[in-house]
Amino acid sequence: xxxxxxxxxxxxxxxxxxxxxxxxxxxxxxxxxxxxxxxxxxxxxxxxxxxxxxxxxxxxxxxxxxxxxxxxxxxxxxxxxxxxxxxxxxxxxxxxxxxxxxxxxxxxxxxxxxxxxxxxxxxxxxxxxxxxxxxxxxxxxxx
Amino acid sequence: xxxxxxxxxxxxxxxxxxxxxxxxxxxxxxxxxxxxxxxxxxxxxxxxxxxxxxxxxxxxxxxxxxxxxxxxxxxxxxxxxxxxxxxxxxxxxxxxxxxxxxxxxxxxxxxxxxxxxxxxxxxxxxxxxxxxxxxxxxxxxxxxxxxxxxxxxxxxxxxxxxxxxxxxxxxxxxxxxx
Numbered sequence: 001x002x003x004x005x006x007x008x009x010x011x012x013x014x015x016x017x018x019x020x021x022x023x024x025x026x027x028x029x030x031x032x033x034x035x036x037x038x039x040x041x042x043x044x045x046x047x048x049x050x051x052x053x054x055x056x057x058x059x060x061x062x063x064x065x066x067x068x069x070x071x072x073x074x075x076x077x078x079x080x081x082x083x084x085x086x087x088x089x090x091x092x093x094x095x096x097x098x099x100x101x102x103x104x105x106x107x108x109x110x111x112x113x114x115x116x117x118x119x120x121x122x123x124x125x126x127x128x129x130x131x132x133x134x135x136x137x138x139x140x141x142x143x
Numbered sequence: 144x145x146x147x148x149x150x151x152x153x154x155x156x157x158x159x160x161x162x163x164x165x166x167x168x169x170x171x172x173x174x175x176x177x178x179x180x181x182x183x184x185x186x187x188x189x190x191x192x193x194x195x196x197x198x199x200x201x202x203x204x205x206x207x208x209x210x211x212x213x214x215x216x217x218x219x220x221x222x223x224x225x226x227x228x229x230x231x232x233x234x235x236x237x238x239x240x241x242x243x244x245x246x247x248x249x250x251x252x253x254x255x256x257x258x259x260x261x262x263x264x265x266x267x268x269x270x271x272x273x274x275x276x277x278x279x280x281x282x283x284x285x286x287x288x289x290x291x292x293x294x295x296x297x298x299x300x301x302x303x304x305x306x307x308x309x310x311x312x313x314x315x316x317x318x319x320x321x
Binding site for chain 2: 057
């Protein structure tokens with residue numbers, strides 16, 4: 001059992017080592033911020049992946065840059081701004097709230113509202129049909 | 144009312160088909176990332192010059208000239224395809240062609256230029272890709288067109304084809320583009 005648990009743990013741990021092989025930052029708080037930041041940056045070379053999860057050269061370089069910036073006392077906002085200045089907003093996996101991005105954030109709510117409105121209209125129409133048109137309901141059909 | 148039932152969904156469906164068809168057709172030529180740096184001053188840098196060992200190349204020496212900054216590496220397959228066009232651009236002599244050697248091996252890079260010919264006026268070497276980050280580079284080849292004031296006016300991701308040079312970049316340099 002113990003051996004099995006060890007094997008399982010090792011199996012789970014392996015992928016963590018596979019990508020980011022850099023030495024952790026001395027300060028655990030900084031290391032945590034570094035980890036969080038690389039998980040919110042997009043690997044532009046590979047698209048669907050984060051900078052944290054990619055083996056692409058691009059990810060390696062961006063991780064190094066983030067690590068150095070965090071290590072030298074830059075704030076999370078500084079790092080994000082640095083990346084956006086160079087790569088554009090696309091590098092942020094979670095787009096910032098802005099006038100330009102408003103439609104992106106509001107689209108799901110608008111779709112839901114639109115759907116709800118259509119459903120409401122259909123239901124209302126059906127009910128009014130039931131109320132006005134009773135021609136097909138005969139006495140025999142009633143329970 | 145009966146008609147609406149079919150016409151509206153059909154119209155919506157047709158509209159979606161058109162939107163997707165156009166988007167799909169345009170996708171390959173449309174750049175995934177339109178550079179955030181267009182219209183911004185090009186970052187200054189000083190890097191060792193592959194062509195003049197022991198000396199540094201300083202980007203400030205380029206002020207006052209049109210510059211084509213090409214990011215390349217011998218590991219980059221498309222760069223080989225692009226090479227002939229870069230040689231042609233160098234022969235035309237309308238721009239300074241600078242080849243930022245990106246994450247490469249110096250000897251391999253020299254060998255490449257010896258074999259295929261050298262289209263570059265200078266080859267700053269960026270083994271760690273630090274200057275590349277300043278230029279928002281995420282692969283190779285990528286090419287920046289920088290005006291005499293030192294502002295990035297266009298960026299080509301992937302290979303510069305003769306068409307891109309003739310129809311897109313050259314008109315900007317000659318002042319014919321809007």
